[in-house]
Amino acid sequence: MKLNQLKLFLDEKAELYNQPKFIGTDPIQIPRKFILKEDIEIAGFLIASFAWGNRKSIINNGNKLLQIMGQSPHDFVMNYKAKSPKYNFVHRTFNSDDLHYFFQGLKHIYTNHDGLEEVFMKNQKEKFLMPAIHNFKNLFFELPHLKRTEKHVSDPLKNSACKRINMYLRWMIRNDNNGVDFGIWKHLAPSKLSCPLDVHSGKIARELKLLKRKQNDAKAVLELDTKLRKLDPKDPVKYDFALFGLNAFEDF
Template structure:
């Protein structure tokens, strides 16, 4: 699909308007944190939901709901005040390769972050760079795993400095940081600019980006993400990841026609 730069921007802006609406929430994992109003509940439910956001969407939503039930629908209180018996209730949880061993550590790591590091947003705030949050994701992973932990659990937090596109954590950062006038993304981390965000790059968005000439690299890795980011920032330097709605919508809802 060959379009001029101006025509491509106009086309994608129209798709953003189409998909960046409250109706988007109904079929997306972002519906889980939308069940909460407390900042920390939104952060934690969002982080855990994003962590398991791969595979079948129905399965993602069902397991995220189950996870909220296991945390008594009060994720922040559960993280901060759980006892051993509460963790034992997590033993049956599994989503693909993320199981109760991983979940137990995630709860402990989140508690450590809120008790000793000022919260999730503080880590990203302190380690963001002038034009990117990818180094901050790398630092976040090191903080997240500073407690004794099972080696297997490390695979559930991606590292851009090891050439990962870090799709799920970039999606989570979009949820938390992007100032969305349409009520989809939360924008509760006010100290971080949406201009720093990177597009959640996966099979769907990658394929659409290639068809549109926004991405040449064939692998969906950190180098591809940097290439896509550069092109999206040319179209909107202040809010580049709004185009995630367009790429996702085209790849998932319009794939027969696109």
């Protein structure tokens, strides 16, 4: 398939799946319950951090998490203390100890680093957000913590594809005017976003010759990003909807 034909095909599929009707089966519905920017940011970050496995289970645990936070994520986090009791919470390998630190880490980001958006705004001169993700992880884990908890925030400079955090950044930065992605972070360009590479998008990207690398890692993300920017340099990650939808909904 020639580049112009591929673009037309993927543009059509992106438009098909970048629609609110699919939110009912997507973890983005959790932050969609809020209006306040900080509530959206925090709920989105938390649900994205354990968004792997069965989607129904992810969403159920996301709703359980909102109950723990009293439906007020920002207020809850800002009043959280290191000596607060741990809540009974488990999603696969993400457990109560991890959640306990995540609450502390988020409070630290808002108290000492002016919030999540401000942290990711650093390294503005870079073409991609990989250095910003690395910087965020370093700041997030500045407080004393269990080493095991670090695995729940991936680092592209350690060759991770960072699927979950790239998905979160898509939610926050990309404004599609369709009522799916939020676009509440106005100081970061969608052109810098990376595709949330997973088993679905990776499979289709390889079938469409957009990706040669076999492993889903940071090198594969960079390879795919480069190709997607040729299709749309201003909004390359809109094709995440197309690649995911072709496999998850059409079994392309």
